[in-house]
Amino acid sequence: MKKVFIILLVLPLLSFTLHKYYVALTEIEYREDTQSVQMIMNVFMDDIELAINKDYNTNLQIASKNQLSNIDDYFYKYLQQHFKVIINDQETSYKFIGKEYDGDIIYFYLEIENIETPTSIEIQNDILIEHFPDQQNLVKATVNKKRKSLFLSSSNGKGLLKF
Amino acid sequence: MRKYSTLLFSVLFVSASLFAQETSKKEHQQGHTDQNKFRQLKDVLATPNDQRTASGAPGHAYTQQKVDYVMNLHLDEAANKLYGEEDITYHNNSRDHLEYLWLQLDQNVRAPDSKSPLAESKKASAFQTPTKFVAENMDKPKDFGFKIEAVKYADGRDLPHTINRTMMRINLPKPLAPGEIFKFKIKWNYLINNSVEDGGRSGFELFPDGNKNYTIAQFFPRLCVYDNVEGWQNMQFWGRSEWALEFGDYDVKITVPEDHILDATGVLQNEKDVLTKEQRNRWAKARKSFKNPVFIVSQKEAEENEKRGTKKTKTWHFKANQVRDFAFASSRKYIWDAMAVNINGKTVMAVSLYPKEGNPLWEEHSTRVVANTLEEYSKMTFDYPYPKAISVHAKRQGMEYPMISFNYGRPNPDGTYSDRVKNGMIGVITHEIGHNFFPMIVNSDERQWTWMDEGLNSFVEILAELDYDPNFNTGNLPKDIVRYMSLDQSKLSPIMSQGDYVHNFGPNAYTKPAAGLYMLRQTIMGPELFDYAFRTYSKRWMFKHPTPADFFRTMEDASGMDLDWFWRGWFYTTDYTDIGIKEVKPLYVTNKPNEETKKLQAQYPSYFAKLGKLVYLTTDKEDADKSEVAAYINSLPKEKKANLKELPQYIYEVEFEKPGGLVMPIIVEITYADGTKERQTFPAQIWKKNEHQVFRVFTSSKEIKSFVVDPDLETADIDTSNNSWPKQTTNKFDAFKNKAKN
Numbered sequence: 031m032k033k034v035f036i037i038l039l040v041l042p043l044l045s046f047t048l049h050k051y052y053v054a055l056t057e058i059e060y061r062e063d064t065q066s067v068q069m070i071m072n073v074f075m076d077d078i079e080l081a082i083n084k085d086y087n088t089n090l091q092i093a094s095k096n097q098l099s100n101i102d103d104y105f106y107k108y109l110q111q112h113f114k115v116i117i118n119d120q121e122t123s124y125k126f127i128g129k130e131y132d133g134d135i136i137y138f139y140l141e142i143e144n145i146e147t148p149t150s151i152e153i154q155n156d157i158l159i160e161h162f163p164d165q166q167n168l169v170k171a172t173v174n175k176k177r178k179s180l181f182l183s184s185s186n187g188k189g190l191l192k193f
Numbered sequence: 194m195r196k197y198s199t200l201l202f203s204v205l206f207v208s209a210s211l212f213a214q215e216t217s218k219k220e221h222q223q224g225h226t227d228q229n230k231f232r233q234l235k236d237v238l239a240t241p242n243d244q245r246t247a248s249g250a251p252g253h254a255y256t257q258q259k260v261d262y263v264m265n266l267h268l269d270e271a272a273n274k275l276y277g278e279e280d281i282t283y284h285n286n287s288r289d290h291l292e293y294l295w296l297q298l299d300q301n302v303r304a305p306d307s308k309s310p311l312a313e314s315k316k317a318s319a320f321q322t323p324t325k326f327v328a329e330n331m332d333k334p335k336d337f338g339f340k341i342e343a344v345k346y347a348d349g350r351d352l353p354h355t356i357n358r359t360m361m362r363i364n365l366p367k368p369l370a371p372g373e374i375f376k377f378k379i380k381w382n383y384l385i386n387n388s389v390e391d392g393g394r395s396g397f398e399l400f401p402d403g404n405k406n407y408t409i410a411q412f413f414p415r416l417c418v419y420d421n422v423e424g425w426q427n428m429q430f431w432g433r434s435e436w437a438l439e440f441g442d443y444d445v446k447i448t449v450p451e452d453h454i455l456d457a458t459g460v461l462q463n464e465k466d467v468l469t470k471e472q473r474n475r476w477a478k479a480r481k482s483f484k485n486p487v488f489i490v491s492q493k494e495a496e497e498n499e500k501r502g503t504k505k506t507k508t509w510h511f512k513a514n515q516v517r518d519f520a521f522a523s524s525r526k527y528i529w530d531a532m533a534v535n536i537n538g539k540t541v542m543a544v545s546l547y548p549k550e551g552n553p554l555w556e557e558h559s560t561r562v563v564a565n566t567l568e569e570y571s572k573m574t575f576d577y578p579y580p581k582a583i584s585v586h587a588k589r590q591g592m593e594y595p596m597i598s599f600n601y602g603r604p605n606p607d608g609t610y611s612d613r614v615k616n617g618m619i620g621v622i623t624h625e626i627g628h629n630f631f632p633m634i635v636n637s638d639e640r641q642w643t644w645m646d647e648g649l650n651s652f653v654e655i656l657a658e659l660d661y662d663p664n665f666n667t668g669n670l671p672k673d674i675v676r677y678m679s680l681d682q683s684k685l686s687p688i689m690s691q692g693d694y695v696h697n698f699g700p701n702a703y704t705k706p707a708a709g710l711y712m713l714r715q716t717i718m719g720p721e722l723f724d725y726a727f728r729t730y731s732k733r734w735m736f737k738h739p740t741p742a743d744f745f746r747t748m749e750d751a752s753g754m755d756l757d758w759f760w761r762g763w764f765y766t767t768d769y770t771d772i773g774i775k776e777v778k779p780l781y782v783t784n785k786p787n788e789e790t791k792k793l794q795a796q797y798p799s800y801f802a803k804l805g806k807l808v809y810l811t812t813d814k815e816d817a818d819k820s821e822v823a824a825y826i827n828s829l830p831k832e833k834k835a836n837l838k839e840l841p842q843y844i845y846e847v848e849f850e851k852p853g854g855l856v857m858p859i860i861v862e863i864t865y866a867d868g869t870k871e872r873q874t875f876p877a878q879i880w881k882k883n884e885h886q887v888f889r890v891f892t893s894s895k896e897i898k899s900f901v902v903d904p905d906l907e908t909a910d911i912d913t914s915n916n917s918w919p920k921q922t923t924n925k926f927d928a929f930k931n932k933a934k935n
Binding site: 179 | 609611612613666668676677679680681684697698699700912914924925926927929930933
C-alpha cells in the first residue's frame with residue numbers, strides 16, 4: 031500500500047527518462063455519415079495499470095505474458111466509472127471497440143451510436159486523478175468541422191462543449 | 194510573328210503585383226518592431242566576447258577554475274552514516290579577485306530545517322493510508338543534512354564560513370588573486386537516506402534480510418562553478434534542477450565493511466589490497482573480452498557473500514583525473530561483471546554491479562547496453578576519454594555521475610519480466626551512461642539549463658537505442674511530443690526556462706529538446722550537416738562549460754544553415770506546429786480567358802495587346818484545350834523542343850495554411866492515379882514573407898489523387914486533420930475498427 035504513494039514522492043527527484051508527466055488525451059469526432067461519436071483515448075500504461083490494480087484489487091500485468099485474459103472488462107469498467115459523456119443533456123453509453131498498445135501508451139477506442147445532431151457535449155473525466163493528483167485530461171472534440179477542447183484536472187473534472 | 198507568352202500564372206500573379214488595387218480607407222494602425230519569425234537571435238543571445246565567440250567556440254581568453262579533492266571516507270553500515278574528510282585545492286584560473294568561495298551542501302535539501310518542503314503548495318488529502326497519514330502529520334523529521342564538523346585552513350586554523358541552507362560561503366580574509374591557489378579542509382558526516390522510502394538520487398536500499406545496497410553521491414561539500422556568465426553559480430538546490438560543477442582531480446579512499454564489493458568514479462589504485470587473486474585474474478580476462486562480459490563476482494558467489502556480514506573493514510583507493518564529481522556503490526550483495534569496449538583503438542571497460550534481484554535481466558543486458566552506449570555516443574561526439582563506465586542496479590533510480598550511474602529495472606521475484614521493464618532498463622542505462630558525455634564532459638550548467646544535458650542526451654539516446662534495437666520505442670520522436678505541445682498554455686513553459694518552476698518537467702526539458710534535435714537532424718539539416726556541426730560543438734566544449742548560445746551558434750556556424758528561426762520557435766516559445774492544406778485547385782490549360790482575366794483585359798487593353806497571345810488556365814475541365822499551346826511548342830526550333838520536359842497534363846495550385854505559430858518546412862507527399870508517390874519539400878523560409886498562407890503550383894503528366902503534408906509526422910504537427918487533400922473520410926478510428934472486426 032505504502033508503495034503507491036512513494037512513487038509520487040520519488041519520481042520528481044530523479045534524472046531519468048521515465049515520463050514524468052501525467053497527461054491523457056481523448057480525441058472525439060462526430061461522424062455524420064454513421065451518426066456516431068468516435069472517441070480515442072490515450073493514457074500511460076503504467077498509470078492506468080496502477081489505478082485499476084488498486085481500485086479493483088487485481089494484477090493486470092498489462093502487455094506481459096501473464097496479462098489477465100479478461101483485461102478489457104477491467105478497462106471498460108474503469109472507463110465507465112471515470113469517463114462520462116452527456117450529449118444534448120442525455121447521458122450516453124459507449125461501446126468498448128477495443129484497445130491498442132504503443133510503447134508505454136494504451137489507446138482505447140470507444141463509440142457512441144445513434145447520435146443525430148450533437149449540439150452540446152458534456153464531458154466528466156477524472157481518469158487517474160484519484161491516484162495521480164497532477165493528472166491532466168485533455169479532450170479535443172470535432173463536430174461538423176468545429177473544433178473545441180477541454181482541459182480537465184483535479185480542480186475541474188467536467189466541462190461543456192457547445193457546437 | 195506574334196509572340197506567345199507563356200505566363201502560366203499571369204491571371205493570378207499579374208493582378209496582384211502589377212496593378213494597383215483600390216484600397217479602402219484604413220484606420221490608423223499601430224507601428225511594430227521586427228516580429229518576423231526569421232529575424233536573427235541577436236536580441237536574445239548574449240553579446241559575444243573574448244571568452245565565448247560569435248561562432249560558438251571558447252574564446253582566446255576563455256578560463257575555467259579547477260578544484261582538486263583528496264578525501265578519506267568511512268561508511269558506517271550499522272548507523273547508515275558517512276564520515277568524511279577532504280583536502281580541497283582551489284585553482285583561481287580567472288582574471289578576477291575572489292573575495293569568497295561558494296560550496297554546495299546538497300544533503301541539506303532534506304535537513305529538518307530545509308525550506309524545500311515549505312516551498313511546495315500543499316492541499317489536504319481527503320483520503321490516505323494510515324502509514325501516509327502518520328508520515329505526513331506525525332513523524333518527526335529525520336536528522337538528515339550535512340553536519341559540518343570543521344572548516345579549516347591547510348595549517349589547521351579555523352576558516353570563517355557562512356551557511357545559507359544548501360550553500361556555504363568561505364569568507365576569505367583576503368581576496369584570492371588571479372592565478373592563486375587556495376587550500377583548505379572540511380570534516381563532515383551525514384545520515385544517509387533510504388532512497389526507496391525517503392526519495393533522493395542517492396542513498397541506500399534496505400533488503401528484507403537486513404542487507405543494504407549503498408549508492409552514494411552528493412556526499413561531500415563541493416565547490417560551485419565560478420565563471421563569466423553567472424559569477425558564482427550558487428542558486429539554491431531546491432531538489433529538482435541539478436548541478437553546476439568544476440573539473441578537477443580526485444584522490445579518494447573509501448573504507449567500507451570488508452565483505453563489500455565496491456566500484457566508483459576513477460581507477461582503482463590498490464587492487465592487491467581489496468581484490469582476491471581470483472578476482473584480479475578475472476579482471477585481466479575481462480580487459481581482453483570484447484565479445485562477452487566476464488564475471489568478476491558471480492551470482493553464486495554474491496549469494497554466498499550476502500549471508501556474511503562482518504565488523505572488519507577494507508579501504509578502496511581511487512584516483513580520477515579531470516572529472517566534475519565523484520560517486521560510488523557498495524554492497525555485499527553485488528554481482529560484478531565487465532567487458533572490454535574498443536573505442537577507436539583504445540580499450541574502455543563497461544562494468545555492471547547488481548544484486549541477484551536484478552537477474553536474469555541484468556546479466557543479459559546491462560554491460561552490453563553500456564558498451565553500445567559508449568560506442569554510439571562516441572561516434573556522435575568524441576572518443577570516450579575515461580577508462581570505464583559503470584551501470585549500478587538501484588531500485589527506482591536513474592542518475593548519472595562521471596564513470597558511474599545508478600539505474601532501475603528489476604524483474605518480478607520469480608525472475609519474469611515484461612517487455613516494458615526490459616525496455617525501461619535498456620533506456621535508462623543508455624540515458625545515464627550517455628550522461629558521461631553531457632554534462633560530465635561537455636559540462637553545462639544544469640542548475641540553470643536542464644535541457645542542455647538532458648535534452649542533448651535524450652537526443653543521442655534515440656540514436657543509440659535504435660542501434661541496439663531498430664524497433665525500440667524511444668518515446669522521444671517529434672510525434673511523441675505532440676500531446677505535450679497541445680496542452681493548455683498555462684501548463685507550458687519554453688525550453689529556455691529555469692527548471693524549478695516548470696510544469697511537466699519531463700517533456701519540457703527532456704523530450705521536447707530531443708525531438709527538436711531529431712527533427713533538425715532528420716528533416717531540416719540532414720544527418721551529414723547535422724552530425725558534423727554536433728561533433729564540432731562536442732569537441733569545442735569537451736572539458737569546458739558551454740552555454741545555450743554556444744550550442745546555437747556552433748550548429749549554424751559549422752553547417753552553413755541559418756537556424757535562428759528554429760531555435761527561437763522551438764526553444765524560446767511554446768508555439769506548436771500546425772500546417773495544412775487549405776485548398777487545392779486543379780487547373781487546365783485553355784485558350785479562353787476566365788471572367789477575372791476578361792475584366793483585366795477590358796481594363797488594361799494596351800498592356801494585354803503588348804503581351805500578345807496568352808496561355809490561359811481554368812478550373813473548368815470542360816474548357817480544357819491545349820491545342821494552341823501545343824501548336825506553339827511545335828513551332829519551336831528542333832533543339833529547343835528536344836530540350837523541353839513533357840507538356841504538363843495536370844496542373845494544381847495548392848494553398849497551404851499555418852494555424853500554428855511555428856514555421857517549419859512543408860513536406861508534401863504526392864500520390865498519383867497510378868499509385869506511385871513522390872515527395873517534395875519546401876524549406877521553412879517559404880513562410881518568410883507571409884507566415885499564414887503560401888501557394889505552390891504542381892504540374893505533372895499523371896493525375897494527382899492526393900497531397901499529404903508531413904506524411905511521416907516529422908514536424909510534430911499537432912493536428913493532422915487538415916494535412917490531406919482530399920480530406921480523409923476514413924480515419925484512425927475506422928482503421929482500428931476494421932482491423933478489430935477481422
